[in-house]
Ligand SMILES: Nc1ncnc2c1ncn2[C@@H]1O[C@H](COP(=O)(O)OP(=O)(O)O)[C@@H](O)[C@H]1O
């Protein structure tokens with residue numbers, strides 16, 4: 411069975427895209443067949459994997475509009491050895507069009523059916539809001555991976571996300587689970603980060619993943635070279651952390 415994981419948090423800048431790209435590359439390194447779907451009109455995950463966001467024949471927009479099959483939309487990220495559904499600014503229009511459709515929230519789930527069997531795991535990089543695009547990601551997913559930056563307002567944002575998850579479970583996707591909360595951009599010398607990290611564990615227990623992603627400048631540099639951290643600097647602490655995360659998830663979720 412293919413595991414579909416949405417990387418979601420309505421807060422911007424918490425490490426969703428960095429996690430989608432580098433976890434996807436880590437899973438590919440473990441010989442998993444991986445599809446990464448860019449569901450953010452910014453197209454940052456697309457660019458970070460070395461794909462020109464305005465030069466592919468089709469994008470996630472065409473996929474969500476039901477105009478072309480995922481088989482025709484996907485492109486190969488050669489270096490990282492995985493497939494990508496690319497995105498660019500066109501996706502903003504899909505947001506609006508999906509709201510006006512009866513089954514808009516199910517657009518991604520339905521569109522993925524023809525290629526799901528080609529993959530062990532599908533990662534969905536969601537935009538920084540709880541809009542229709544994110545809802546379509548939550549409806550298509552089996553589980554959620556929630557990057558959390560351990561700072562003061564982090565927990566507050568999570569309760570809004572958990573409310574949305576409950577709504578999605580009730581209306582669209584009863585089997586949706588939280589696969590894990592991932593602490594990102596962590597600085598062990600920062601007392602507040604450690605406090606918030608402890609609160610997170612106290613509140614969410616085993617949902618908090620063991621792997622912690624450290625703050626590492628190499629992770630911030632890699633996208634401008636169109637390379638995952640595993641190609642850009644495999645010996646960096648960031649690369650080791652994302653490989654550890656890939657291993658932890660494979661063990662935990664058994665895909
Ligand atoms: N572990 C990290 N260490 C250093 N910089 C990071 C790390 N994770 C993300 N960043 C940087 O922080 C910014 C926001 O990360 P990003 O993954 O784009 O967040 P989101 O997708 O949630 O908006 C980016 O500039 C990214 O390069």
Ligand SMILES: [Mg+2]
Pocket residue numbers: 426427428450454536537538
């Ligand atoms: Mg992002």
